[in-house]
Amino acid sequence: MQQDQYGYFDDANKEFVITTPYTPLPWINYLGNDGFYALISNTAGGYSFYRDPKFRRLTRYRYNNVPMDSGGRYFYFNLDGDIWSASGRPVDCELDHYECRHGMGYSSFSVEKNQIASKLTSFVPLDTTGEVHRLQVTNNSDSSKELDLFSFIEWCLWNAEDDGTNFQRNLSTGEVEIESNTIFHKTEYRERRNHYAFYSVNRDIDGFDTDRNAFIGNYNGFGNPQVVKNGQSTNSHAHGWSPIASHHIKLDLAPGETASMVFVLGYVEVPEEQKWQSQGVINKKPSWDFQSKFDTDEKFEAELAKLNQYWDNLLGKITVNTPNNSMNRAMNIWNQYQNMVTFNLSRSASFYESGIGRGMGFRDSNQDTIGFTHMVPNAVKERIIDLAATQQSDGSAYHQYQPLTKKGNAAIGGNFNDDPMWLVLSTANYIKETGDVAFLDTIVPFEDTPDVQSTQFDHLTASFYHVVNNLGPHGLPLIGRADWNDCLNLNCFSTEPNESYQTTQRGESDVAESLMIAGQFVLYGNEYANLCDLTGRTEDAAKARVHINQMIATIDQHGWDGNWFIRAYDSRGLPLGSHTCDEGKIFIESQGFCLMAGIGMQDGRAEKALNAVNQHLLAEHGIVVQQPAYSDYNKYYGEITSYPPGYKENAGIFCHNNPWIVVSEAMLGRGDQAFDYFSRFTPLFRPQDMAKHRTEPYVYSQMIAGKDAAIPGEAKNSWLTGAAAWSFYAGTQYILGIAPDYQGLSINPCIPKDWDEFSVKRQFRDATYHIQVNNPNKVSKGVMKIEIDGQGIEGNTIPYNDFNGEHQVVVTMG
Ligand code: GLC
Ligand code: GLC
Numbered sequence: 001m002q003q004d005q006y007g008y009f010d011d012a013n014k015e016f017v018i019t020t021p022y023t024p025l026p027w028i029n030y031l032g033n034d035g036f037y038a039l040i041s042n043t044a045g046g047y048s049f050y051r052d053p054k055f056r057r058l059t060r061y062r063y064n065n066v067p068m069d070s071g072g073r074y075f076y077f078n079l080d081g082d083i084w085s086a087s088g089r090p091v092d093c094e095l096d097h098y099e100c101r102h103g104m105g106y107s108s109f110s111v112e113k114n115q116i117a118s119k120l121t122s123f124v125p126l127d128t129t130g131e132v133h134r135l136q137v138t139n140n141s142d143s144s145k146e147l148d149l150f151s152f153i154e155w156c157l158w159n160a161e162d163d164g165t166n167f168q169r170n171l172s173t174g175e176v177e178i179e180s181n182t183i184f185h186k187t188e189y190r191e192r193r194n195h196y197a198f199y200s201v202n203r204d205i206d207g208f209d210t211d212r213n214a215f216i217g218n219y220n221g222f223g224n225p226q227v228v229k230n231g232q233s234t235n236s237h238a239h240g241w242s243p244i245a246s247h248h249i250k251l252d253l254a255p256g257e258t259a260s261m262v263f264v265l266g267y268v269e270v271p272e273e274q275k276w277q278s279q280g281v282i283n284k285k286p287s288w289d290f291q292s293k294f295d296t297d298e299k300f301e302a303e304l305a306k307l308n309q310y311w312d313n314l315l316g317k318i319t320v321n322t323p324n325n326s327m328n329r330a331m332n333i334w335n336q337y338q339n340m341v342t343f344n345l346s347r348s349a350s351f352y353e354s355g356i357g358r359g360m361g362f363r364d365s366n367q368d369t370i371g372f373t374h375m376v377p378n379a380v381k382e383r384i385i386d387l388a389a390t391q392q393s394d395g396s397a398y399h400q401y402q403p404l405t406k407k408g409n410a411a412i413g414g415n416f417n418d419d420p421m422w423l424v425l426s427t428a429n430y431i432k433e434t435g436d437v438a439f440l441d442t443i444v445p446f447e448d449t450p451d452v453q454s455t456q457f458d459h460l461t462a463s464f465y466h467v468v469n470n471l472g473p474h475g476l477p478l479i480g481r482a483d484w485n486d487c488l489n490l491n492c493f494s495t496e497p498n499e500s501y502q503t504t505q506r507g508e509s510d511v512a513e514s515l516m517i518a519g520q521f522v523l524y525g526n527e528y529a530n531l532c533d534l535t536g537r538t539e540d541a542a543k544a545r546v547h548i549n550q551m552i553a554t555i556d557q558h559g560w561d562g563n564w565f566i567r568a569y570d571s572r573g574l575p576l577g578s579h580t581c582d583e584g585k586i587f588i589e590s591q592g593f594c595l596m597a598g599i600g601m602q603d604g605r606a607e608k609a610l611n612a613v614n615q616h617l618l619a620e621h622g623i624v625v626q627q628p629a630y631s632d633y634n635k636y637y638g639e640i641t642s643y644p645p646g647y648k649e650n651a652g653i654f655c656h657n658n659p660w661i662v663v664s665e666a667m668l669g670r671g672d673q674a675f676d677y678f679s680r681f682t683p684l685f686r687p688q689d690m691a692k693h694r695t696e697p698y699v700y701s702q703m704i705a706g707k708d709a710a711i712p713g714e715a716k717n718s719w720l721t722g723a724a725a726w727s728f729y730a731g732t733q734y735i736l737g738i739a740p741d742y743q744g745l746s747i748n749p750c751i752p753k754d755w756d757e758f759s760v761k762r763q764f765r766d767a768t769y770h771i772q773v774n775n776p777n778k779v780s781k782g783v784m785k786i787e788i789d790g791q792g793i794e795g796n797t798i799p800y801n802d803f804n805g806e807h808q809v810v811v812t813m814g
Helices: 212-216 225-229 284-290 296-316 323-345 362-371 377-388 419-436 437-441 457-468 514-534 538-558 588-596 605-615 640-644 657-670 673-681 687-693 722-733
Strands: 007-010 017-018 026-031 037-039 048-050 058-061 074-079 082-085 097-102 106-114 114-121 130-139 143-156 176-179 184-186 193-203 205-213 242-251 260-271 276-278 318-321 701-704 717-718 739-740 745-746 758-762 767-776 781-789 791-793 798-801 806-813
Touching: 007 082, 007 687, 017 058, 026 323, 037 130, 048 260, 048 722, 058 260, 074 114, 074 130, 074 225, 082 106, 114 296, 114 791, 130 143, 130 242, 130 296, 143 193, 143 225, 176 205, 184 242, 184 284, 193 284, 205 212, 212 225, 212 242, 242 260, 260 284, 260 296, 276 323, 296 323, 318 323, 323 362, 323 722, 362 377, 362 419, 362 722, 419 437, 419 457, 419 514, 419 739, 437 457, 457 538, 514 538, 588 605, 588 657, 605 657, 657 673, 657 701, 657 722, 673 722, 722 739, 739 758, 745 767
Parallel strands: 767 806
Antiparallel strands: 007 017, 017 097, 026 037, 037 048, 048 058, 058 143, 074 082, 074 143, 097 106, 106 114, 114 130, 130 260, 143 242, 176 184, 184 193, 193 260, 205 242, 318 758, 701 717, 739 745, 745 798, 758 767, 781 791, 781 806
């Protein structure tokens, strides 16, 4: 194991081990799998919610707080006036030992001070609407110790936005009840809510507090609550203001003795007619039942074992063993794990997404599916149907939908013209993984024609023709409000600071065109045509290919700048991403999408474009969006020029699009180059950069500051990013080259030349393949021979119908 400044990977346990509470930013983990989610930092900061981080938030968290990451599930100790906390903070003091382990769906915290050792283990059990925390406290000294323990959480008054803004109301509404060892949060239960939350412990308590000021004191902070300092709770009962839950437990530990306690923070819904036990007293029965599932160490451990099993199972669907350990760690553990987090939360709740803003993005959520279809195919099918149901019959789509209502978000609207074609990607990807071609016949009405029995296939047709029906003066796709690059707003022209770039659209917008959508149309248009063929719709396929070939010709004519692909034409018909521009001469997105579509792969343009990417866009930590960065605001380009150079879409390294270049390089057969890029933007490959990078070293961030930035290499906005799914897709399907296809599993790796061999265990539909790839001639690409159970096959694809079940596959490159 390699020890670094802030922590290290423990692969055997699938954990990242953090060795100091004082990381450059809070390094978090996600707990929860089906409906109840918690964000937990390396000092137990963060919050939890049921389904919707805006409308059902259980605990309070203050974004952008000072000190950073204050507020969470805290356990305080007081031993003879010396105080510290079981998660390293918020009490700032010298500890004799601190360690946080973030694992798959759980986190643990080990702390020692004054010869008192504690271990806190936190997770959300499967099928459970709450967090459980076990605290074990051991006396490592040779004399008896009496100490006081205080738990602490602060309630959020359910609606997180209102909770942070509407103080004139909500300082009067807070209500709690206390019964035996349980504190109940029942704000607004008296009116329209039929849910409450509780915080309990499986042990008698010596006191409690439910009023924040009583517990913390008016001018103290989380680091030195008055009650903890005094060593005595006040039994406060909150009426309005800020309700909290804190238990006081007196521990008396003999030498070597351990006390073990399980705390449960639960969410409960009660049928309307059973809300009350008696006048004004809530029905607590569901809470007692809930607590009884976790009230012993044995039950706690059994639940944790179930959770571990669940994750082993999910992650075990693909296991790779390559000569590069960072690659193994990424593919086997952390990249897949992050993909599941994006499946659960899309872009809603992280330490940078406040949970009160964005819903499920049409573009983001369709793309994300390529990272987890192999793990949760049925859930992906449902997700695709939810997305398709927000599409209009003309193919256009709401840019976002709300997870609670599954309705398109009218405030944001549509007209992001790349949106429709992402539905083809997600659908084709799902069918390749599962073989479920019949999915295309599923009835999914369009949003505007609820009574028409449209099929999923009709949605793909509508997506395809939405592009065909929205072409601009050069015959290229109109960009609308924005294509993949949300900040390239070519029809906005905003000079008014209070306006949204992305939803302001002036004029007819029938001029500005996107080469990224053009490439996307060819790539996923071909996929659409393949699906037509696959289902016997040969005429539809032929008709589609006429449009695709026309688009390719148009790209050749109007999209090639001499050494790379142009990015767009603006509302005045002027090119962006051309050598004729002063700034923004070359962009990443159109290179990625035209090349992934195969344009220029045969005639030398692909080499040229990729060499230009290397020459102009490459930075130490990845490939930047464009160069040169825009130095001034330009109303014709919109938000992209609003950022200082080197940040976000203005020449930052936007990790989401880096895998597109990896895929393009792999298609061209340049395996060393593909792998070099991969290892730059993937933080798991760069543990030495933890301090500079700042965000969690085990997951992708949305952006790493580019070469024009004041501090290049600093990452921002970790966890919820399309970089996760795309990297996994590029890594498994293009570098390792193991790709599901309609007829079977295709094998076509593109690896660094110095790899002698690698192996992959891949579950695919009902088959499990143990694939050994040998590279005796040290090539990057080229498959000489594939043998399955000792028998040679033709071509690169293992035909599924002939070879389902368990198989040994040997591949020889050369
Ligand atoms: C901002 C960000 C962009 C993000 C968008 C989401 O424009 O710069 O990265 O995609 O908001 O609405
Ligand atoms: C953000 C958005 C995504 C967009 C990207 C680039 O990540 O979520 O939809 O494509 O920014 O602007």
